[in-house]
Amino acid sequence: MSRVPPPWPPVEVETAHRHPDAPPPGTKFGPHYAHCFGCGDEVEHGLHLQTEAGEGTAIHAQFTVTEAHQGAPGLAHGGLLACAFDEALGVTVGQQLRRPAVTGRLETDFLAPVPVGSTLHIVGTLDGIAGRKVYASAEGRLDAPDGPLALRARALFVIVDFRHFVEHGRAEDLRAVAENPSLLRQSRFDINP
Numbered sequence: 001m002s003r004v005p006p007p008w009p010p011v012e013v014e015t016a017h018r019h020p021d022a023p024p025p026g027t028k029f030g031p032h033y034a035h036c037f038g039c040g041d042e043v044e045h046g047l048h049l050q051t052e053a054g055e056g057t058a059i060h061a062q063f064t065v066t067e068a069h070q071g072a073p074g075l076a077h078g079g080l081l082a083c084a085f086d087e088a089l090g091v092t093v094g095q096q097l098r099r100p101a102v103t104g105r106l107e108t109d110f111l112a113p114v115p116v117g118s119t120l121h122i123v124g125t126l127d128g129i130a131g132r133k134v135y136a137s138a139e140g141r142l143d144a145p146d147g148p149l150a151l152r153a154r155a156l157f158v159i160v161d162f163r164h165f166v167e168h169g170r171a172e173d174l175r176a177v178a179e180n181p182s183l184l185r186q187s188r189f190d191i192n193p
């Protein structure tokens, strides 16, 4: 099987520009939701992905693989690695465009095993936008920003209305957020960006 990926983005796109209010390079974001498996600070065995704004539309992210993240003995589970990319790319889209969006499609190339104890350094960028469809991609390197390339991912995010979350979220979790808004660790998106 060929390792050459199909053309990316798969449709004609316009350049995706960072929103004028997107945080400047170097800004650390912190978790967006206390119970998010990707970044939440109240999820004991979550990924605790750390994210920071980069140049242009880039986001830098990293997380350390723990014993709780194993698939094979001593190696990270592939699904958790894909989760890290989903999160990193979600932050790239959310923070750089300042629009709510959800993952429609995520594809991941696993290029090298990722051992427990290693830190994955991810850089995500926006690749283009076509209506509500936002294309983004990322690379992950082992133990240093210029370490060996371990993963690549490409994703389609679809911009949604805030109603998406209110209509589909489990009632008790939405209630918990209404009662304790600080569970959403970051301020809300611009409604009219």
Ligand SMILES: CCCCCCCCCCCCCCCC(=O)SCCNC(=O)CCNC(=O)[C@H](O)C(C)(C)COP(=O)(O)OP(=O)(O)OC[C@H]1O[C@@H](n2cnc3c(N)ncnc32)[C@H](O)[C@@H]1OP(=O)(O)O
Pocket: 032, 038, 086, 087, 088, 089, 090, 091, 094, 095, 098, 101, 102, 103, 104, 105, 131, 132, 133, 156, 158, 160, 186, 187, 188, 189, 190
């Ligand atoms: C103040 C600011 C603070 C900022 C703070 C930011 C922090 C922010 C951090 C967030 C970090 C979270 C990172 C995790 C992000 C998740 O993990 S989100 C959870 C996982 N994803 C989901 O649950 C989504 C489930 N899917 C759906 O709800 C619906 O299928 C969707 C994706 C909303 C699309 O449905 P829809 O709105 O009815 O739209 P639809 O017409 O079906 O699709 C729109 C277009 O996308 C295309 N499309 C949709 N799905 C696909 C697909 N799988 N393949 C190809 N094309 C597709 C359609 O063909 C269509 O294309 P066009 O016809 O427009 O050319």
